[in-house]
Amino acid sequence: MSKPRNKKNTARPALRAAPAPVVNQSTQRTPEQARGNGNVIVLAAVGATILLFWYFHLLVLNQMSDLSGGLAMPDQMMGGYSVADIEALRAAMNSDAIGQLNYVHKTAGMLFPLFLALTTMLVVNLHTVRGPVRWVLWAVPMLFAIVDLWENAAIDALFNGPLDPGAVSLASTLTTISWVLLFATAAVLVGVLIASFITTFKAKWSEAGLS
Template identity: 35%
Template sequence: MARKRRAKDYASAEPAPKTKQTRAKRPHLTMAQAKSDIQHAGHQEGSPGILVFAILAVTVFIGFYYHIVALQGMEQLTGGMAMLDHRMSGFEVADVERLAERMDDDAMGQYNGVHITAGRLFPALMALGLIAVALWTLKTTWARWGAIIVAVGYAGLEIWATIAREQALRDVTQAKVALASSLTIAQWLLLILIIIWIVVMLVLKFVARNSTGLATSLDAEREIGGTYR
């Protein structure tokens, strides 16, 4: 009887067999999944590109109003003669004299009003647009500062040119006409270069975005990291 009890006691004292604990198998993360997660997170956080394109859209609208609606509308007051602002190749003293003869005080007041409103707002927005695109697309500090300097310089040049054209119309002299003509040519050349620069920066931005991860997209099922144990 004692032997049976001892055998029973020893059997109950034996440690229970250890069950093999297995760690839940973790899903593997592929490059395609990682890229999709990053893009989704970027859309959730918002993109500065929305603000950049909003500034450019407002700039285009104000530019259309300034050059097409306001300045071309003033041709009704001058008998169809184009304003000095739109003479991209410059003008001579005779051109300014003929235009000044057709502009009375009311026309000059309206001309000045256009310059003070849209004529100030458009170059300021154009400069802001260049700065916004540069900060969004350019990576180096010196390139960004270069864009800021060009933008501020253009805005100052545009405003200076509008003042010079008004002075040339009020007092037609060779010196004032030459200054206004030179500033007008420089203003348009710089504006064209800025537009081209903005377009190039935007194109390069989207090309770089679409080409990012091209090599990994060819192997979309490649796993990131090692094997979990």
């Protein structure tokens, strides 16, 4: 009789458990670290906004008076302006000067309100809780950006074609409102930052047992 053949061992080896993923503890950020990173971004944004304000309102628009016989640009007339003011500017400025003003409005004049609005909204988002108060504080910089950009377009329209008293009145009103909203936006930005600093200072003071 022939010997029975040995059956091959067909049992599969036990599957090894997959090693647990390695967690890099250095990538896990605490809320304090995340807030610190946000503050760095805020600091850079505030610096850029201040630089843009200086460049647009204090440097470029002041230099534009060299092209208008010493007359101020409409953007700088906080209290508004009349048809006579615009007629004087139109008579003093040639096509190159008008084109320069239009270019300024489309560059620094557009970047400044957008930077200020976004920076203020970022600060409000980081340092206020969700709710109606946050939306109210957000509304101020958003309105400023909308009105300021609208004002730029309205002023540029005053130098093209026949002068319309209604268009002058609209642009003048937008300029005044824009300045009011600019101060209101700056107040929101500074106020939220100061309130956040005071809250953080009090918390650190209490943690140190000095209260």
